[in-house]
């Protein structure tokens with residue numbers, strides 16, 4: 001089985017894929033859209049991309065690409081712990097406090113703001129497509145006074161030295177990664193890490209009218225459907241036009257969720273089921 005992921009080697013996405021699919025053929029892609037496109041083209045059986053971090057919130061690129069560009073079903077989710085480390089080329093190990101630039105994924109830099117503010121206030125932040133792309137860049141430019149924020153595997157893979165461990169600002173640092181496929185078929189994963197099921201909906205409200213969101217939420221509330229996330233994203237059709245991403249804490253059933261969807265449609269909302277899938281906690 002071929003599984004694509006946000007690469008290059010040794011991203012957090014790579015770690016999540018390796019843990020969940022130890023026997024799969026792993027194919028790295030440089031960006032989230034490239035990975036999603038590869039699923040859509042049938043190059044790979046499934047793709048794994050980051051969706052949300054506990055400290056920094058949603059990975060908007062993933063959400064927006066799935067909603068606006070390539071509509072693929074979510075067939076699974078992996079929740080993994082995230083530990084960020086500061087690493088430099090071994091040449092710079094003894095004077096790492098003098099680095100001029102810090103390279104990483106924007107989410108990783110945001111997870112370490114307190115550390116960076118306290119220890120490397122003057123260094124410029126440079127955003128890369130992933131944490132391991134940053135580590136690779138630092139290893140390829142040994143003479144530049146620069147550092148990367150990435151995981152332990154990336155330090156090993158790209159020959160960097162970790163000079164400060166666990167620099168993320170809060171201990172509870174987890175990221176949700178989603179598994180997307182072309183067909184809405186779950187991957188066979190008989191894993192002890194299975195932790196439950198979720199259903200994710202995209203709901204667009206008809207127009208700006210008083211109480212619209214309240215009516216949407218009550219369709220779930222009176223059915224006692226537990227929501228674990230609600231987030232608004234711009235519909236990209238004009239200022240003030242938003243849709244909602246709603247996670248329900250159970251798998252699609254025959255009665256409750258279809259009933260809630262029918263009620264929303266009767267209110268003139270547009271509803272799309274993005275997936276109903278098992279999740280796994282590493």
Ligand SMILES: O=C(O)C(=O)C[C@]1(C(=O)O)C=C[C@@H](O)C=C1
Pocket residue numbers: 006010011012013014050053059082105107108129130131132175
């Ligand atoms: O850059 C990586 O290593 C990724 O897998 C991406 C990503 C993200 O998009 O949030 C995943 C987990 C961490 O939160 C930081 C970066």
